Amino acid sequence: MTVNLQGILQQPGQGSSYWVLGDLYTFKALGEETGQVYALIEITVQPQNGTPAHIHSHEDEAFYIQEGELEFQLD
Template sequence: MTFSLAEPDPHDPHWNTRGALYIPSGKGPTVWAAGDVYTIKATGAQTNGGLGFIEATVPAGGGPIPHAHPEQEETFYILDGELEFLDGDHIFTAVAGDFVHIPRGVRHRFTNKGNHAAKMIFIFTPPGLEQIIADHALPARPGDAPPSVIDDDQLERFHTMTRLAKSITLPEPS
């Protein structure tokens, strides 16, 4: 089987038009949310409404409470470590190299049950929630650990983000 690409005319203005979004390693707004460290690598505004992309470090015990996104799909790719996922009423463990896609409206969460931090990327389609996280989560402080998800301030911020998003379904705070 042969695969060929049509070569554009080098005199076409698109031939030399630049448009890549490049975010170097270690760059991007970094925040604490749900007991985790999230670096927002790309927002919907930066991808012309294509997707939101977050790099996450989930410390031991970290991860959000069960929730659902009625208007977004969420896709995860585990880079290092392992995370326990809730998918509706089913629990499974995802490890480095695993791919997890959560359709709209499905209750889910991830939790690091291990002793070491896990790393992953996650993508929102359509985008939007990554911008709410960037705008309303606590700015990360280099060298400090994120506050526990059980922290009342973090839970209140998470519920505030939820109300702003109007696209996450969470149980009401007790």
């Protein structure tokens, strides 16, 4: 495994942004930049919206909620 010792710094508002199903996705770190071990995406979720139900078969997923509430369905 190769580790990027340079680091990745993304200021607020930086990164590639796309509207997906009504929510704003900003890609802060991509797998290509982290040796395929990590990705970081900032998502601005609109009220009563969010990512549709889905399954990750090989990845872990974590959330850091800065404002508001989200409802999750597990298993």
